[in-house]
Amino acid sequence: MTKVSLPCKSIAWLFVRHTSTGRLQSFACSEHRFPRTIFPFLRTMSTNTTDNQNRGSKKPKETLRHVKSREQRKRGVDVHGPATVYAQVVGAGSRDNGASLYVFSEFNRYLFNCGEGTQRLMQEHKLKAARLDNIFLTRMSWENVGGLSGMILTLKDTGVPEVVLSGPPQLEKYVNAIRVFSGPLEEIKLAVRPYTEKQYTDDTMTKSPWMLSSKGHHFSHFIFISGGKARATRDPSLVVAFVCKLHPKKGNFLVAQAKNLGLPVGTAAIGPLIAALKDGKSVTYEGREIHPEEVCTPTDPGPAFIVVECPSEEFVQPICIHQQYQRGGTEDPAALVVHMSPESVLKTDEYKQWMERFPSTTEHLILNEQVCTVHNVRSHKIQTQLNLIHPEIFPELHSVHLLKETQAALHVPSVRAECLLKFQLRPKIEWQRDAIPSCDTEEFVKEAAEAPNFLQEVEECRRAEKYPEVVFLGTGSALPMKIRNVSGNLVNISATQSVLLDCGEGTFGQLCRHYGDSVDETLAKISTVFISHMHADHHTGLLSLLFQRERALATLGKAFSPIYLIGPVQMMTWLNQYHDHCEEILSHVNIVPSKVLCEGAEVSKFKTKAFIQALLKKSDLAKFQTCPVRHCKNAFACSITHQSGWQLVFSGDTMPCDALVHMGKNATLLIHEATLEDGLEDEAVEKRHSTTSQAIGIGMKMNAEFIMLNHFSQRYAKIPLFSEDFNDRVGISFDHMRIRFGDFRILPRLIPPLKALFAEEIGEMEERRGRRELKQMKGVIAESNEEQRIPNEGETGKGAKREPEEPTQDVGRKRLKTN
DSSP, rough: EEEEEETTEEEEEEEEOOTTTTOOEEEEEEOOOOOOHHHHHHHHHHHHHHHHHHOOOOOOOOOOOOOOOOHHHHHHHHHOOOSOOEEEEESSSSSSSSEEEEEESOOOOEEEOOOTTHHHHHTTTOOGGGGGOOEEEESSSHHHHHHHHHHHHHHHHOOOOOEEOOOOOOHHOOOOOOHHHHOOOSEEEEEETTOOOOEEEEEEEEEEEEEETTOOOOOOOEEEGGGOOEEEOOOTTTTEEEEEEOOOOOOOOOOOHHHHTTTTTSTHHHHHHHHEEEEEEEEOEEEEEEOOOHHHHOOOOOOOEEEEEEEEEEOOOOOEEEEEEHHHHSSSSSEEEEEEEOHHHHHHHHHHHHHHOTTOOEEEEEOOOOOOOOOOOHHHHHHHHHHHHHHHTTOOOOOOTTTTTTOOOOOSEEEEEETTTTTEEEESSSEOOOOOOOOOOHHHHHHTTTTTTTTHHOOOOOOOOOOOOOEEEEBBBOOOOSSOSEEEEEEESSSSSSSEEEEEEEEHHHHHOOOOOOOHHHHHEEEEEEOOOOOOTTTTHHHHHHHHHHHHHHHHOOOOOOOEEEEEHHHHHHHHHHHTTOOOOOEEEEEEEEEBBBTTTTOHHHHHHHHHHHHHHHEEEEEEEEEOSSSSSSOEEEEETTTTTOEEEEEEEEEHHHHHHHHHTTSEEEEEEBBBBBHHHHHHHHHHHOOOHHHHHHHHHHHHHHHEEEEEGGGGOOOOOOTTTTOTTTTEEOEEEEEEEEGGGTTGGHHHHHHHHHHHHHHHHHHHHHHHHHHHHHHHHHHHHHHSSOOOOOOSSOOOOOOOOOOHHHHHHHHHHHH
């Protein structure tokens, strides 16, 4: 085809001639901006078969800078301890954010425990996960490993070549189990350090793990089943404590004192002298003997710190009888002991006495549920501002207060954990509180009120029937971020029954923040969970939810009953492996494979039929249907039809899908993913997701009464970019947004105040889109010029020139007629 672009004052015409038909098409556009509708057309014309074949190939990741530095350091001769080391609280141990500790040095980064929400906290507070090279686990429980699978996937995608994992003996089995949904993980080396290794070292410190058992010192790791196959057993009686000793650091060279003593500071001769003096050797210069203490600060021998988890009173004695803890295997006492222990343990006399055996110079950091701190500040900020728009659709967030139990009276220097609290180990041992986040609601409100036209756009809205009610717990995609968590949607069918649609990492934490002290009642109402597919951002919050639900039922004095779990058959493989090697979990679920709920599917197993009938009866549902969608293998959407007649359809992750349209015909509400903005259709195809207009188009084909868009790419953290297809039947979701069917007329009216609140972010996204479109247009024009330079078949020789085309004048005349 031949393309010619002719500018004329403020109007440009783009002419496209198809070589096959000879037909000429024209597009009018402004001098500085081309209509977006033209770009998919141009990209289609300019893309050849080779481009399509190469689209899937990825550019190899470059070696991360800190990895190169580490390799260079290994080749160096003068190896000494780091200059700066500190331990920092990530999760303080509250019910919604389990205990986790980040240890920083300029050489290495360490993470002790990685429960759900850890990655999100690290991202929000700029603790770079890409620099992690060691992850330690004190116990094989979901509280400690719930966020590990997501963290590993993020490290893999970031280009981290290797991560060393240390913990209980079941850790290797856990890593094998997550491959059920994560794939082979070939791009990252997961080195599981043997738990029997007594000591290991790196550039920063020496670590000594101590394996402890509530049953005594002897424990078995294997049982034998039929066929002679060994299967590792879960063993909740095991914990691992870690004693960490920093490497010594040579003293600093004091330049001023060296000059006073006549040393050749600033010359090449000073190098060997400094090296000898920092090594503790005396030197002689111009007949004068100079001792190290005269020009160097003392060598720092390296403090030690201990991380210990004592989950219950059963572990108190095994922990307290180990005298090695007192000095960490060194002559120097520990500078810090991190206690991941509940209040019931801290109150025991034996544990108190053990803490008191440490020197008075040792500081103790307590991480448990009796803390009072805010972790997800950005989530609170945006919810506070959205609450100004509509206080019922965007309710205020809450904290879970568990201070009913009195805190233990400790007679040692102790500090209760707060998010981002630091304990500096080097250069100076001290507490640092400057990074602890504050949650100033008044400041959040003031900032929103200052947004131009925001308060003028905010309208009072009324509410209709209370049920059904949809609470969006996670509206982002891929990985949890500071504003949008990953997929999770709670459908409150009635005052007593709820269904959860997807359960990404951190879903329980979102429930805690949304319902506060009422979270137990909310958990007790959840009877059914639907998992759309096996990507980690859609199901790795499930185990935490199940464990917490069991706890909630016990707290409320209600009989335990398993939930009905609807999901791909691979979900059972994952749960079986976790059940076998980590913790008992299968009694929490009654599995219904998604495929048996598809239209026309036959249910052969009597037990599965019974489960289906029971879940329908329990939630007053007339129908629960699924259909396969266009995403990954074994990805499903679902449709819930209530006995009263309303129908809710959830797309999960999918490209535009006719099967979904058929299943959801005339639905009351469609919740559809809109991962990418319009103009990124090629990327949507590559990642098998939908754009905004594609999602709206499916809802229109379905004739849904209302369409809620969710599962936005994290590039749209605060608000997605609006498309021209938005109408009065479309709304956008936010984390902690709560809607009812009576809100459909209100939701479109929220768009103006949302645009006012996030005007700056929308402007930046539109600028990026404009730059992207301009770049695409330049590429198309450049390709057109290149094609024009290629000689026709009738021309001979490589140097043949292209003759001016006759139709050029005709084209000009056509353009002039339109002016």
